[in-house]
Amino acid sequence: MTEVGMRRSSLSTMAFTSVLLFICSTYSCYAQAPLLMWTSEGSNMPHLAQPTAGQTVSGEQLASYLKSALSIAPHNVLLFLQDKLSMEDFTMYGGVFGNKQDSAFLNVESALQTSSNPLVLPALDWSASHSILELLQGELGIPAVQIDPSTLKEIKLNTAQPSLLAVHLPYTAGDQTKELLLKNDAIMGEVLDMFKSQDVPYTAVYTGLKPSRVIEDTPVMAGHSVGRSLLQAPPESPVKPPLVVNNTEGQPCILLWADTLLASYSGNQVDLARDIFNGSADVTAGSVCNETLSRLVLNYRNVLNFRSLQLIFSVRKIFFPVSARDWSVMEQVVLEYDGQRAIFNASGGIYSPAEYSFHCQSVSSAQSPLLVPRSATDNATMWTLSFTDFQIQGFSVTGEDFSYASDCAGFFTPGIWMGLLTSLLMVFILTYGLHMIMQVRTMDRFDDPKGPAISVPQSE
Structure with a gap:
């Protein structure tokens, strides 16, 4: 050259x-x-x-x-x-x-x-x-x-x-x-x-x-001002899309998301959420949804030594006169495997307004169960289900994003109860102290220091 x-x-x-x-x-x-x-x-x-x-x-x-x-x-x-x-x-x-x-x-x-x-x-x-x-x-x-x-x-x-x-x-x-x-x-x-x-x-x-490297910096979007944030707070990871089930008209009607869907049988455990959030239509074959019932079916093969396994969520829309509104209530979670069934009742704890989605950080059939075996002799006693970061919506779905979430966590958590009881105890002590101070009285008669001293005769 x-x-x-x-x-x-x-x-x-x-x-x-x-x-x-x-x-x-x-x-x-x-x-x-x-x-x-x-x-x-x-x-x-x-x-x-x-x-x-x-x-x-x-x-x-x-x-x-x-x-x-x-x-x-x-x-x-x-x-x-x-x-x-x-x-x-x-x-x-x-x-x-x-x-x-x-x-x-x-x-x-x-x-x-x-x-x-x-x-x-x-x-x-x-x-x-x-x-x-x-x-x-x-x-x-x-x-x-x-x-x-x-x-x-x-x-x-x-x-x-x-x-x-x-x-x-x-x-x-x-x-x-x-x-x-x-x-x-x-x-x-x-x-x-x-x-x-x-x-x-x-x-x-x-x-x-x-990307092999992600700069811990939130990009500035148009119309948004730059604000302060904690240095310890890492950037949120990209939001993963939920599992979407379409109705006969091709419109989304059921949404599901979970970090894990753990199922345990005879000491063996598998995460059923590992491979379902990839847009595969075969996973949800058999699912149906209408105005009053949403039935989500997740299909698996060769799981836990079973040739076929189905995880089924049954959600029904029910009108409650007391609240004068429709509610989305999960009735059952069913496991169908090789011709057998294990049925868990939702025990009335998995519900939300019909236009909302339901979210719970932990849905379990073990500790503080929201899922209860239908009977003591049912096959469900051989299974343990545990879902983390679980969110589902079966009605009023307008796109591929969840509506406002109704969370299962109650307002009066153990921490809140401890704070309330401690505050009440402190208020009681303060009130008692103020009451005691208000009961203090001064003497209304005093000795005259300029008058004759009081003499007390002494006997021999």
């Missing part, structure tokens, strides 16, 4: 570094992951306008970018999905941003520099990066193929048909981060070399499922 060419390459690298550093410094990076997209040498990709400083790219914007890019870019798409990735990983370990000799992204940086129009999104919303695989599958109209780097030599690519290959990359925070990034970069280099050896043009995407 001539001296002029080397100088131009150095200047382009410095310019690219400056742009990325400026963009990264102006982004808040709160719950965001970067995305890099480039094409093989000789392939073109349309010039996409970079988002303005401070803007977080949403899933809709990303879908628009992908649609524009894949209109002319190669349809052999290679997706590198890392468990966690943030712009700080590039600024700390990347040669494009620092010392070229100490880079953990040599292959990625080389591919970016040889690409005609690489796309760099420093601040992509974490939910958009999490759904990047689904977006690519939708644009290409083909399913993704998960590939193992150890089997690269066995893969034969067909340039006549589009392909979508996904490579999963791990991530570890701490002292081993740089070593792991070096290994990931080497894996990406091997995959890219495989495409080059077979002379297949490609479009590559590199992003993370989650």
Whole structure:
């Protein structure tokens, strides 16, 4: 390479570094992951306008970018999905941003520099990066193929048909981060070399499922003033969407959320909430909802040595004349497993106004039970149910967000009772003391010091 060419390459690298550093410094990076997209040498990709400083790219914007890019870019798409990735990983370990000799992204940086129009999104919303695989599958109209780097030599690519290959990359925070990034970069280099050896043009995407670093800082939204907050208070994690059941018209009618749905049988325990909040319609097959009854059915297979298991919540709308309003009352929680049934009555403690949702931090059939076996000889005595951060709404659902929650926690908690009793005791002591002080009387007659002294004769 001539001296002029080397100088131009150095200047382009410095310019690219400056742009990325400026963009990264102006982004808040709160719950965001970067995305890099480039094409093989000789392939073109349309010039996409970079988002303005401070803007977080949403899933809709990303879908628009992908649609524009894949209109002319190669349809052999290679997706590198890392468990966690943030712009700080590039600024700390990347040669494009620092010392070229100490880079953990040599292959990625080389591919970016040889690409005609690489796309760099420093601040992509974490939910958009999490759904990047689904977006690519939708644009290409083909399913993704998960590939193992150890089997690269066995893969034969067909340039006549589009392909979508996904490579999963791990991530570890701490002292081993740089070593792991070096290994990931080497894996990406091997995959890219495989495409080059077979002379297949490609479009590559590199992003993370989650941010590896989250700045503990709440971004300032338009129309909101900046206020003070406790330094000890961590930022709230993104709110996870509830499980949604639609009626026959396709409108949401039942919402459910729980951190855990623990079910124990004969000493074995399983969390039934682990895999149900992923939008799978098969999980809620058999659920029904109408104006007076909502029946939520959660279906499982091969759980606790049972071929099939169903967890059923029955919620009914009942009008109470005393309050002159409709109430949502959970009647039963039923477990159906391999032809047997275990029925728990809700004991009248799980209820809320019909237009509200019900929330309880702990719903259990063990301690302070809100769930009671129907009879002493019922199969329910062999089971133990325990739900944490449980919230359900079976009526008046207007979207995919819960209505105002009616909480199961009573107002007079043990702490409040202790405070009230202590306050009453202190008031009683103060009242008694004031009463005693008010009863003190002064003498109404005194001896005259100027008068004759009183003499008391003494007998011998």
